[in-house]
Amino acid sequence: MxxxxxxxxxxxxxxxxxxxxxxxxxxxxxxxxxxxxxxxxxxxxxxxxxxxxxxxxxxxxxxxxxxxxxxxxxxxxxxxxxxxxxxxxxxxxxxxxxxxxxxxxxxxxxxxxxxxxxxxxxxxxxxxxxxxxxxxxxxxxxxxxTRVGDRVKLSGARTAMINPGTWSEELLTTLHRTVFLQTTGDIVGLVTGRVDAVVIAGGSMDYEDLAPIPVIVTEAGGVVTTLTGGPVLPGCTARQLPGAAEGPIARPRLAQHDPGLVRLPGISRCRWVPAGPNSVRTGVVPGRRPCRRRRGPPSRR
CATH class of the missing domain: 3.30.540.10 (Fructose-1,6-Bisphosphatase, subunit A, domain 1)
Incomplete structure (x- = not known):
């Protein structure tokens, strides 16, 4: 243990x-x-x-x-x-x-x-x-x-967008069909229950940006994974809480939307931090090594 x-x-x-x-x-x-x-x-x-x-x-x-x-x-x-x-x-x-x-x-x-x-x-x-x-x-x-919220339904989930100015049209419209996208909210909002999920896509976040996130979200009862369900950082094992991968509501939604997301241009740089014990498992970016930040267009991190 x-x-x-x-x-x-x-x-x-x-x-x-x-x-x-x-x-x-x-x-x-x-x-x-x-x-x-x-x-x-x-x-x-x-x-x-x-x-x-x-x-x-x-x-x-x-x-x-x-x-x-x-x-x-x-x-x-x-x-x-x-x-x-x-x-x-x-x-x-x-x-x-x-x-x-x-x-x-x-x-x-x-x-x-x-x-x-x-x-x-x-x-x-x-x-x-x-x-x-x-x-x-x-x-x-x-x-x-503090804990993440208890929402288990994907449809209409309050989903904070990080770096939305750099999102592809495909990513934006795919998520817009299912969740409630908003420009306010971040990891702090996620673990205090003010938003149900956070999507970070487009502009890159480097190792130092991501390093505190896995333990904070996991200890708050949430789930942090890459798009394919792997760990976000080297040596990090995302704790799959009961029902996280097989939730009766989340899993059918995941099966419906994940294939489209995987094929979207630039999705390999997309990080998704879902919350809740039965939340969907979508992705958070690789960010495997320490590297210099390229801030690009201004974004709230």
Whole structure:
């Protein structure tokens, strides 16, 4: 049996994300210089400063652990454990003074994804989970357990669209026939029951974007898989909850719509994070290796 995550590590990761978030907030309200990477994507001084803060704390506390960060790449380790850091997820929004960004931290051990943290510093909201420890929502000083919604019917499911401006016409119309598509909602909305599913397609999301998602959604009672039902990240085994693959309502819908989705142009880059104990199993993208983000058209992540 896979052991639960160390609670002390969970607490440390949450505290680290909040300390990083304090610096993000400070730089957001003070303003920061924006420049461009060689690939044309934006980066701010705040991105670099926040990642440096996180790396410094990790090096002091866990010097043998590997660290991968969006801005500074990989610092090799010898422990077999790894921290994955996205200092500001949503740099476009940060740079344009739109407060819908977050700081993401994930921790992986020899058993796979163990801890995931998504901290929204301006909203003072943190969603976090430890393997076998449940999923939690913290707003200010109040912390409560959180779960995905209980909807089991695919037709009309509230489905958040991520990167919809880059979706193919075929993908958009295929989903529109069955689910209720909306431009509001994200992973945080999914695990707090405000949306029933999330589809991320078109523009790419890299490893640091995806790393916290499997453990957060799984511990909240949801299911995260690729389109073919496989794990989203290397070493990650999506927990198939009772009825997830054979739900009496979801499975017939899956059989009806999956073949069309598989053939859609660009669907190999589509990530689908379905919620609920009897939810349909559609896909979340490969994103197999750490790589540099190509933000493309602005999207809320």
């Amino acid at each position: 896979t052991p639960p995550a160390d609670q002390d590590l969970v607490d440390f990761a949450v505290g680290l994300a909040r300390r990083a978030g304090d610096l993000v907030t400070e730089r957001f309200f003070a303003g920061t210089r924006v420049s461009f990477k060689p690939d044309g994507t934006e980066v701010t001084e705040a991105d670099l400063a926040v990642e440096a803060l996180v790396r410094t704390e990790l090096a002091d506390r866990f010097p043998r652990d590997e660290v991968y960060g969006e801005e500074l790449g990989t610092s090799a380790g010898t422990s077999g454990r790894r921290w994955v850091v996205d200092p500001i997820d949503g740099t476009y929004y940060f740079a344009h003074r739109i407060p819908v960004f977050s700081t993401r931290i994930a921790f992986e051990d020899e058993h796979g994804p163990a801890i995931g943290v998504i901290h929204e510093p301006v909203a003072r909201q943190t969603i976090y989970a430890g393997r076998g420890r449940g999923c939690w929502r913290s707003i200010g000083s109040a912390t409560t357990p």
